[in-house]
Amino acid sequence: MYFAIVAIDRPGTTDVRAKTRPAHREYLHTSQAGVTYRLGGPLLAPDGVTAVGTLLVIEAPDLATAERFSAGDPYRKADMFSEVSVRPWDWGTGNPDKQ
Template sequence: MYFAIVSMDRPGATEVRADTRPAHREYLKSPPHGVTYRLGGPLLAPDGATAIGTLLVIDAPDLETAQKFSANDPYNKANLFAEVSVRPWDWGTGNPDKG
């Protein structure tokens, strides 16, 4: 099942994001968390350059696993986010698994 994780940064947390980015990216590649990272990237401010959040799409067996994955993300552990939403997502258009 697919899940969309939308996380918005705390104001003034630009340095936290930069400092934690390598650990976050490594975490996305680590298999022990029981999910498959499908796609994602930073959400941007209207200037098109400043990161203000993160969007991830993962494949996980259930909501609890997806929530645990989100909670253990180094960004989340570093208190980067003001809010996080983990929601089941029906990946229709563009889904490589649906050919």
């Protein structure tokens, strides 16, 4: 089952994002029990440059596993987000696994 994780940065966390980014990216690409990272990237401000949040798509067996994965993200551990949503998601169009 796929899950979309949408997280919005707290104001003033630009430095936290920059410092934590290497650990965040390593976390995404390190084997996590029951979780496969599929895609992700920063959500941007209207200027198209400034990061204001994060969007991740993962595959996990259930919501509890997806929420544990999200809670373990170094960005979350750094208290960078003002809000986080973890929701089941149906990856239809553009999914390489669905032809």
